[in-house]
Amino acid sequence: MNKPSRGMQWAAYIVLTAGALIMLVPFYQMISTSLMKAGDELTLPPKLYPDPVMWSNFAKVWIEVNFVRYSMNSLFVTVLDLIGTVASCAIVAYGLAFFEFRGRNLIFIAMLGTMMLPSQVTMIPTYFIWKELDMLNSYYPLILRSFLGTAFGIFLLHQFFKTLPRELYDAAWVDGANPWKIFYKVYLPLTTPALSALAVFTFISSWNGTLEPLIYLQDKKLYTLPLGLLFLKNEVDNKMTLIMAGSVITVLPVIIVFLFAQRHFVQGIASTGLKG
Numbered sequence: 001m002n003k004p005s006r007g008m009q010w011a012a013y014i015v016l017t018a019g020a021l022i023m024l025v026p027f028y029q030m031i032s033t034s035l036m037k038a039g040d041e042l043t044l045p046p047k048l049y050p051d052p053v054m055w056s057n058f059a060k061v062w063i064e065v066n067f068v069r070y071s072m073n074s075l076f077v078t079v080l081d082l083i084g085t086v087a088s089c090a091i092v093a094y095g096l097a098f099f100e101f102r103g104r105n106l107i108f109i110a111m112l113g114t115m116m117l118p119s120q121v122t123m124i125p126t127y128f129i130w131k132e133l134d135m136l137n138s139y140y141p142l143i144l145r146s147f148l149g150t151a152f153g154i155f156l157l158h159q160f161f162k163t164l165p166r167e168l169y170d171a172a173w174v175d176g177a178n179p180w181k182i183f184y185k186v187y188l189p190l191t192t193p194a195l196s197a198l199a200v201f202t203f204i205s206s207w208n209g210t211l212e213p214l215i216y217l218q219d220k221k222l223y224t225l226p227l228g229l230l231f232l233k234n235e236v237d238n239k240m241t242l243i244m245a246g247s248v249i250t251v252l253p254v255i256i257v258f259l260f261a262q263r264h265f266v267q268g269i270a271s272t273g274l275k276g
Helices: 006-034 056-064 067-098 104-114 119-132 140-148 151-161 167-174 179-190 192-208 211-216 225-230 240-271
Strands: none
Touching: 006 240, 056 067, 056 240, 067 104, 067 140, 067 151, 067 179, 067 192, 067 225, 067 240, 104 151, 119 140, 119 211, 140 192, 140 211, 151 192, 167 179, 179 192, 192 225, 192 240, 211 225, 225 240
């Protein structure tokens, strides 16, 4: 395959840079509006930058609108969801990848089939299950499900486990290691990229989750950050500057996590499904 000419490379860089700048416009608008004085966001022509810069918008949202509590609630739910999802998916994927038993392929196909179902199909039956268990208006529906694994997470890790040599398992077994020891001593350290990718996906999904907290949480003290942001406009008389300040607070942890885990995340996605 011929190497692209320098002109084609420069053209690709220009197109990609232009696309990146376009994608950053809404993000810049959110940050800019969050730092404006109330009312400046409605002026015509619209202001391109805040003048004066109102850092007090973040303090007001963080303290007066109780975003401290919402953030702690989100952190609690997200951390437990992250632990449950990564641990349960790794165990199930390991079992499906390395153990031979009757019905294994059927179980795997049925699990993949659940990914084809829209969440709206199972939303109402799931709600009534938690209702019968008397767990509404609590974090149980948001946390316990993660310890049962997710179809996407199991599939992601299963495909990664299949790229690892089976000879490692056989050699460890001959040396006297049991299946659990082989799992966490041999294979688990090798799956760091895939585990990191799953962790990032889970963190983003759990941290940004709005629908399930909206369904299961009625007590305002239990609100997570996205749910608190959803009802923020009722607490601040629809002041867009404070709503945008709350949006910046909500999205900042996701950006930080992705930047720190980017290398492992990309490596995990790129290597999943490649048979070694």
